[in-house]
Amino acid sequence: MPKPKHAAPRQEDDSAPPKPPPPKLAMSIEEFCQAHGFSTALFFKLRKKGQTPRMMKVGKRTLISLEAAAAWRERQSTY
Template sequence: MQSLTIPEWCARHKLSRASFYNLARVGKAPRIMKVGRSVRISETADAEWLRARELEASLEKEAA
């Protein structure tokens, strides 16, 4: 299984690191894991994050 660092994850999704930490602050960032001193995001956590954001967007669209 491959994992991403926070900067790699941000680059993949074209988000700034500040945006990542803002998402984390409100409980909407992907799950992270610590490997030694490194903080990583698994591909599974990334895929779950993406599905959750898609679901959130579709629910917001239905509510409008």
């Protein structure tokens, strides 16, 4: 009996649980605003006053780390 020229592709084991996604370590300005319940327009007004969390550039993207967001929230606390 002749062997086929191309073997069938291996199928992955469907019984293995899928890997969880990696933890999210930073968010975009839009995501930050959505998470904190205000508009991006307000964010940019606050930015002019120096009242936003520290941001970082990753390529062309501007991101806010979860730690920077937490530190910002702590600074906003009035208690």
